[in-house]
Amino acid sequence: MTDVTQNSGPDTRFELLVSFWKHFRTNKGAVAGLIFFLMLVGIALGAAFIAPHSPIVQYRDALLLPPAWQEGGNWSYVLGTDAVGRDLLSRMIYGSQFSLFIGVVVVSVALVSGVCLGLVAGTFGGWIDTIIMRIMDVILAFPSLLLALVLVAVLGPSLLNAMIAIAIVQQPYYVRLTRASVMSEMSREYVMAARVSGVGTLRLMFVTVLPNCMAPLIVQAALSFSTAILDAAALGFLGMGAQPPQPEWGTMLAEAREFILRAPWVVTFPGVAILSTVLAINLIGDGLRDALDPKLKRS
Amino acid sequence: MLRLILKKLGLLIPTFIGVTLTSFFFIRLLPGDPVLLLAGERGVSPERYQDLMMQFGYDKPIWQQYLSYLANLVQGDLGTSIVTKQPVLQEFMTLFPATVELGFCAILFAILVGLPAGIIAAVRRGKTLDHTVMTTALAGYSMPIFWWGLLLIILFSGILGWTPVSGRISVLYWIEPVTGFLLIDTLLSDEPGAFTSAVSHLILPTIVLGTIPLAVIARQTRSAMLEVLDEDYVRTARAKGLSNFRVVGIHALRNALIPVITIIGLQIGVLFGGAILTETIFSWPGIGKWMVDSIFRRDYPVVQGGLLMIAAIVMLVNLVVDLMYGLVNPKIRHTE
Numbered sequence: 001m002t003d004v005t006q007n008s009g010p011d012t013r014f015e016l017l018v019s020f021w022k023h024f025r026t027n028k029g030a031v032a033g034l035i036f037f038l039m040l041v042g043i044a045l046g047a048a049f050i051a052p053h054s055p056i057v058q059y060r061d062a063l064l065l066p067p068a069w070q071e072g073g074n075w076s077y078v079l080g081t082d083a084v085g086r087d088l089l090s091r092m093i094y095g096s097q098f099s100l101f102i103g104v105v106v107v108s109v110a111l112v113s114g115v116c117l118g119l120v121a122g123t124f125g126g127w128i129d130t131i132i133m134r135i136m137d138v139i140l141a142f143p144s145l146l147l148a149l150v151l152v153a154v155l156g157p158s159l160l161n162a163m164i165a166i167a168i169v170q171q172p173y174y175v176r177l178t179r180a181s182v183m184s185e186m187s188r189e190y191v192m193a194a195r196v197s198g199v200g201t202l203r204l205m206f207v208t209v210l211p212n213c214m215a216p217l218i219v220q221a222a223l224s225f226s227t228a229i230l231d232a233a234a235l236g237f238l239g240m241g242a243q244p245p246q247p248e249w250g251t252m253l254a255e256a257r258e259f260i261l262r263a264p265w266v267v268t269f270p271g272v273a274i275l276s277t278v279l280a281i282n283l284i285g286d287g288l289r290d291a292l293d294p295k296l297k298r299s
Numbered sequence: 300m301l302r303l304i305l306k307k308l309g310l311l312i313p314t315f316i317g318v319t320l321t322s323f324f325f326i327r328l329l330p331g332d333p334v335l336l337l338a339g340e341r342g343v344s345p346e347r348y349q350d351l352m353m354q355f356g357y358d359k360p361i362w363q364q365y366l367s368y369l370a371n372l373v374q375g376d377l378g379t380s381i382v383t384k385q386p387v388l389q390e391f392m393t394l395f396p397a398t399v400e401l402g403f404c405a406i407l408f409a410i411l412v413g414l415p416a417g418i419i420a421a422v423r424r425g426k427t428l429d430h431t432v433m434t435t436a437l438a439g440y441s442m443p444i445f446w447w448g449l450l451l452i453i454l455f456s457g458i459l460g461w462t463p464v465s466g467r468i469s470v471l472y473w474i475e476p477v478t479g480f481l482l483i484d485t486l487l488s489d490e491p492g493a494f495t496s497a498v499s500h501l502i503l504p505t506i507v508l509g510t511i512p513l514a515v516i517a518r519q520t521r522s523a524m525l526e527v528l529d530e531d532y533v534r535t536a537r538a539k540g541l542s543n544f545r546v547v548g549i550h551a552l553r554n555a556l557i558p559v560i561t562i563i564g565l566q567i568g569v570l571f572g573g574a575i576l577t578e579t580i581f582s583w584p585g586i587g588k589w590m591v592d593s594i595f596r597r598d599y600p601v602v603q604g605g606l607l608m609i610a611a612i613v614m615l616v617n618l619v620v621d622l623m624y625g626l627v628n629p630k631i632r633h634t635e
Contacts, residue, residue: 029434029437134313134314134317135317137313137314137317138314138317138318138320138321141314141315141317141318141610141613141614142318142321142606142609142610142613143568143569143571143572143575143609143613144568144572145572145573145575145576146571146572146575146590146606146609149575149590149591149594150325150594150602150606153329153594153602154325154328154329154330156330226441230441230443233443233445234443234445234576237443237445237446237576238575238576238579238591239595240594250443250445253443253445253446253449257449260449260452260453260457261452261453261456261457264453264457267446267449267450267453268450268453270446271443271446271447271449271450274443274446275438275441275442275443275446278441278442278443279437279438279441282437282440282441283437286437
């Protein structure tokens with residue numbers, strides 16, 4: 001690793017990446033989280049090859065089968081089956097696709113729209129800034145899960161609408177972060193230099209200033225990735241997210257609710273999956289924060 | 300101080316207007332005819348439709364409708380539930396104490412466990428205990444609480460049989476609502492065992508709702524403590540030969556508390572979100588369950604009114620936290 005740094009010479013971006021990785025590597029929890037996350041990505045991408053069964057085929061002769069290691073279990077359904085005879089392991093494997101997809105879509109939508117609004121508010125100031133920030137205040141005045149729930153009620157319950165709703169309630173954090181860093185960057189000399197040399201406003205916003213605001217945004221993206229998965233699972237649990245028979249983990253929990261005392265395994269495994277995924281991403285987020293900016297504190 | 304209060308209140312006004320606009324347009328954004336949605340009726344005759352239209356003021360221009368909506372709000376009229384035909388505000392007031400009781404217990408639980416946990420982690424910085432506490436806290440922060448609730452029900456209600464599965468109190472008791480807080484009302488009533496029943500119903504929901512605030516408080520306490528433990532006055536206190544307990548528990552903690560109190564205040568909004576899930580799992584008859592049920596019953600006037608009330612309460616609590624922050628921190632009070 002060190003050899004590479006010495007040889008790379010003027011390539012400062014690469015050097016930055018290496019020094020970031022050196023910091024990140026020292027945080028054992030973050031590395032463990034990263035390994036788990038990469039495994040999950042692998043499982044999600046290879047779901048069709050790994051999963052022993054289809055996630056939605058109902059095996060009517062194997063209803064509510066316990067996991068293989070328990071009495072009455074069957075090794076062809078390793079984690080058992082649910083109330084309509086679907087293989088739990090296969091549903092869990094396919095469920096990882098949903099969670100990662102939700103995380104990626106929500107973060108991308110919230111990040112892109114939030115950064116654009118934040119850049120506009122921070123660059124132009126004045127009444128544009130006031131309007132944007134007041135609207136964000138209104139979104140933040142509602143508890144996020146409640147607002148997401150009501151938005152889904154307006155849009156109609158589906159996975160897509162749940163993702164849109166969650167992206168809307170997360171966007172204000174990106175707007176605030178971007179605006180704050182843009183405003184502090186705007187008074188710096190390099191921005192003045194760029195202005196004097198005649199750089200256009202759009203180029204100033206996206207090329208000159210934005211790259212210098214990235215550190216807090218990356219950390220926020222990691223944290224909101226995990227929040228998005230949690231909120232989507234919560235909406236699924238309330239019947240307002242992914243709809244059955246989609247094997248989304250929160251939706252699986254909702255279907256399993258009435259069997260909690262008879263068949264605890266149908267409740268246990270999807271929850272473990274949500275918890276460990278969210279925990280892994282939060283560990284990565286903590287590591288990112290420490291590596292990118294030691295001064296940033298978790299609120 | 301008065302200027303600070305007025306300034307903060309002034310900042311809240313545009314947000315509050317935005318909140319009223321949101322709840323006003325909520326009904327109009329729903330798919331379907333708003334008049335029929337508000338009346339909760341389908342397939343009405345044209346005459347009846349005209350009546351309803353007049354009744355809800357839909358024949359007037361939209362800005363007049365909004366103004367009369369605001370005028371109704373000021374008089375405490377949040378509309379009428381389609382399902383129960385009760386005024387929304389009255390329903391809210393009946394159910395609100397249950398949520399407050401649960402939320403208060405949850406925050407208390409979070410403080411009683413989270414604060415000591417954070418202090419211990421800070422004092423034992425870098426040691427195994429610190430790592431254990433902080434990993435547990437992060438797991439708590441990552442917890443899907445709807446699953447956590449189901450898990451606790453399986454363990455404590457299913458396997459051990461220690462706690463009831465749902466509700467606020469055993470159906471055997473009828474408690475006259477005096478304050479609306481069952482813990483107090485059961486003590487006031489002379490029913491033997493009623494208080495115990497209320498407590499046993501409250502334990503699991505409290506743990507579930509308190510888990511995320513607990514994790515946040517523990518993490519915040521640790522980082523605030525670490526910051527002050529390096530300060531000169533802590534070193535001075537140690538040099539004076541004060542006991543470790545006195546240094547940590549009094550000199551350091553008192554100064555670390557300000558950010559922790561702020562974080563606790565900011566958890567109120569989070570609590571409402573958590574209450575939606577917790578109350579649904581435990582069939583707790585509070586605001587959260589009421590909102591979810593109303594969304595499913597398409598009782599939109601209730602959703603509209605509840606949304607507004609909850610936002611107003613969260614804003615009010617945040618304002619109070621802000622002001623308290625100014626009260627304990629003279630720097631803020633005087634720069635404003």
